[in-house]
Amino acid sequence: MSDDRTIVVERAEQLWEASTRRSFLKALGIGGAIVMMPGIFAACNDDDNGTGPGSSSPVTLDLSNDTGIVNYAYALEQLEAAFYTAVVGSAAFNTMNTEQKEVMTDLRNHEVAHRELLAAVLGSAKIPNLALDSATVATAIASTNSVLKNAEAFEDLGVSAYNGAGKYLQDVNNLLLAGKIVSVEARHAAAIRDLREGMGLSGTPPNTRFAGDDVVVGGLDVKLEPSDVLARVASTGFVQTPLAIGKSPTVTSPTPNQAPPTTP
Amino acid sequence: MKEQMTILGGIDPEISDRLVSRRDAIRQGATVSSRLAAGLALASVPVALAALSKDAFGQTPADVTDVINFALKLEIFENEFYKAVLGISSSSAQNNAFAAVRAQIPAAAVTAVQQIQKHEQQHVDFLTAAGAVNTLNLTAASFDFSGGRGTGTGPFARATTELAFLLATAQGAEDTGVRAYKGQAGRLINNKTVLEAALRIHSVEARHASKIRRLRRASGAPAVVKYSGTVSGGGSAAAGAGNITPAPPQAVVDAFNLIYAGEDNVTQAGKVVTSLPNLPSGFDAAAATEAFDEPLTKDQVVAIVQPFFIPSLS
Numbered sequence: 001m002s003d004d005r006t007i008v009v010e011r012a013e014q015l016w017e018a019s020t021r022r023s024f025l026k027a028l029g030i031g032g033a034i035v036m037m038p039g040i041f042a043a044c045n046d047d048d049n050g051t052g053p054g055s056s057s058p059v060t061l062d063l064s065n066d067t068g069i070v071n072y073a074y075a076l077e078q079l080e081a082a083f084y085t086a087v088v089g090s091a092a093f094n095t096m097n098t099e100q101k102e103v104m105t106d107l108r109n110h111e112v113a114h115r116e117l118l119a120a121v122l123g124s125a126k127i128p129n130l131a132l133d134s135a136t137v138a139t140a141i142a143s144t145n146s147v148l149k150n151a152e153a154f155e156d157l158g159v160s161a162y163n164g165a166g167k168y169l170q171d172v173n174n175l176l177l178a179g180k181i182v183s184v185e186a187r188h189a190a191a192i193r194d195l196r197e198g199m200g201l202s203g204t205p206p207n208t209r210f211a212g213d214d215v216v217v218g219g220l221d222v223k224l225e226p227s228d229v230l231a232r233v234a235s236t237g238f239v240q241t242p243l244a245i246g247k248s249p250t251v252t253s254p255t256p257n258q259a260p261p262t263t264p
Numbered sequence: 265m266k267e268q269m270t271i272l273g274g275i276d277p278e279i280s281d282r283l284v285s286r287r288d289a290i291r292q293g294a295t296v297s298s299r300l301a302a303g304l305a306l307a308s309v310p311v312a313l314a315a316l317s318k319d320a321f322g323q324t325p326a327d328v329t330d331v332i333n334f335a336l337k338l339e340i341f342e343n344e345f346y347k348a349v350l351g352i353s354s355s356s357a358q359n360n361a362f363a364a365v366r367a368q369i370p371a372a373a374v375t376a377v378q379q380i381q382k383h384e385q386q387h388v389d390f391l392t393a394a395g396a397v398n399t400l401n402l403t404a405a406s407f408d409f410s411g412g413r414g415t416g417t418g419p420f421a422r423a424t425t426e427l428a429f430l431l432a433t434a435q436g437a438e439d440t441g442v443r444a445y446k447g448q449a450g451r452l453i454n455n456k457t458v459l460e461a462a463l464r465i466h467s468v469e470a471r472h473a474s475k476i477r478r479l480r481r482a483s484g485a486p487a488v489v490k491y492s493g494t495v496s497g498g499g500s501a502a503a504g505a506g507n508i509t510p511a512p513p514q515a516v517v518d519a520f521n522l523i524y525a526g527e528d529n530v531t532q533a534g535k536v537v538t539s540l541p542n543l544p545s546g547f548d549a550a551a552a553t554e555a556f557d558e559p560l561t562k563d564q565v566v567a568i569v570q571p572f573f574i575p576s577l578s
Contacts, residue, residue, distance in 0.1 A: 168456075179463070187471070219390055
């Protein structure tokens with residue numbers, strides 16, 4: 001029971017209520033007490049572990065500084081890590097051959113490592129866990145074919161994102177870290193594309209899909225500006241958490257995009 | 265794009281002329297650091313000059329020039345290598361050298377190598393259009409792909425007669441390229457246009473490297489050569505040359521040790537990757553090394569590739 005001097009918070013939702021905030025200030029102003037009942041903490045997202053339920057509140061990225069750009073990368077790595085984690089746990093995974101299983105397991109390992117490393121680098125500045133749409137994920141992992149198709153889209157999108165955002169980083173140490181990651185994403189992309197070619201998707205000419213003319217033009221790989229990457233992410237339907245750019249990069253030198261195919 | 269690429273053509277050795285206006289500096293892609301801006305605002309050319317030339321990590325226009333000139337050398341090297349392998353080099357001597365192994369390459373691998381060579385030629389063309397200069401006047405004849413500095417009898421000679429040896433050599437070349445670009449990228453931080461282009465070339469080399477690993481693993485290379493195309497572990501072990509029989513000579517092992525030096529790194533941004541939270545069960549040091557590629561310094565790259573260049577790189 002709350003009165004003017006003692007506020008008792010029994011439910012987590014109370015913390016979001018304006019009336020609660022007013023009463024906090026009032027109670028504190030007159031030397032009162034705020035009592036947090038233990039039960040409210042059970043409702044909290046376990047935001048620290050990267051695997052807890054995602055936040056449904058919109059996430060806004062400030063790309064005018066490196067923290068925002070690294071968070072942008074962290075968002076993408078969250079998505080990839082969650083996808084491959086779901087893949088490795090799926091019924092489709094059990095039907096894959098040895099090579100496919102090795103590739104999927106490796107990609108799961110690497111993307112989780114990317115996610116956790118970026119989370120550690122960001123520390124308290126990291127964005128919350130993104131909530132995924134379970135129906136979209138379930139459809140994506142329903143068969144080996146759909147797994148590989150989605151994997152290709154993710155990897156080429158990751159390469160596009162790092163290649164487009166790298167130039168906005170202001171600290172050379174962050175640029176180096178991004179560089180260490182993007183080449184691994186490109187290795188992944190080549191491997192998935194090659195796997196899919198081996199399963200019957202044609203390369204023109206054969207055995208060129210790993211670095212096909214649809215992604216490498218004039219010798220240069222795909223790149224997308226952050227807004228275009230996030231538009232693609234949104235269109236996949238994977239991410240429930242609205243993800244938006246609050247501030248654009250400070251020094252905008254957008255170069256022409258070179259997009260990977262929308263439907264791999 | 266081409267218009268943006270002539271930026272370097274416009275940079276004079278006497279950069280003082282270029283510091284007349286703040287707008288010029290921005291158009292050239294330099295970040296306007298506070299010292300530089302102050303120098304320009306005060307119309308104090310010496311101050312601005314000093315600020316530009318003493319940027320942290322040496323990220324000046326001169327650095328950009330040096331980086332793309334160096335990149336051009338490496339791209340010419342790769343391009344001439346693959347042309348010789350394919351028998352389309354302008355040098356009949358180089359084509360003949362690879363005749364024996366060329367006949368062993370399966371058709372599927374030939375098209376993959378053709379795609380790779382196409383890109384290396386495009387890289388040479390792109391860098392040249394961006395203002396890179398072939399300062400050593402490298403031609404097809406400038407290279408000894410046996411790694412013998414011109415003798416033709418270097419430790420990589422078996423790449424001309426044995427497919428497994430050839431593919432391991434190509435893998436080493438591509439991985440060196442990836443690491444070289446990564447090591448130089450920081451010097452481009454003040455030129456967004458060139459930096460982005462370098463990143464986009466760098467990721468293509470990584471695709472190449474991945475495909476060659478997959479080709480090798482499919483034809484008997486050991487399991488350290490991953491189907492994901494990533495580099496597992498470090499030093500010569502990361503080359504995964506165990507399927508080459510007889511075993512490569514010590515000089516080749518030494519070369520692989522240089523090419524993959526430091527790739528066994530498990531610490532990133534001061535964090536031990538294997539100690540991070542929420543890692544899946546089975547995640548080991550090998551996975552940690554695969555997830556991140558490492559840079560090489562320019563000196564390290566020169567040490568690796570010099571035996572293949574007849575003229576001196578230093």
